[in-house]
Amino acid sequence: MSIVGGIVIFTITWMLVLFTVLPWGVRPQSEEEGEIEPGTVESAPANPRIWTKFAMTTVITIVLFVAVWTIVDLDLFDIRAYFQDI
Template identity: 40%
Template sequence: MGVFTSVAIFLTIWWTVLFAVLPWGTVTHADAGIDKGDGGDPGAPVDPKLKQKFLITTGIAIVVFGIIWLIVWTGIVKLPRLPSEY
């Protein structure tokens, strides 16, 4: 697995995990009983804790990528190679 392929796979895993992690522990303004006033979305989070969620996402993505890399490295699943000459 080349560097470009590895980075592309890692970023795909990272974004997928991010969307799974974002709702964890989220308290909305409606849940907290805070009135947003005119034009405010009551479903907006009070404190999204994005830095913590980015770190959790990165940790999970590293573990998942490591498992995928190990599967490819051992040859259980082979990635097709592009031809070097057209």
């Protein structure tokens, strides 16, 4: 796998994992004690913790990327040969 291919796979995987991680632990303002932030709807997240989610996304993506890189580097699965047989 080339460096450019690795960057592309890492970026796509990071975005997919981010959209999976975003809803974790989200509580709407209506469920939290206190008043609703002016100018927002009741269902807006009270404390989204976005930087924590970015960090969790990066760690999960690194684990997945290392697995994919290892599979490709060791030729455990040859995708070109798989699609030639179809």
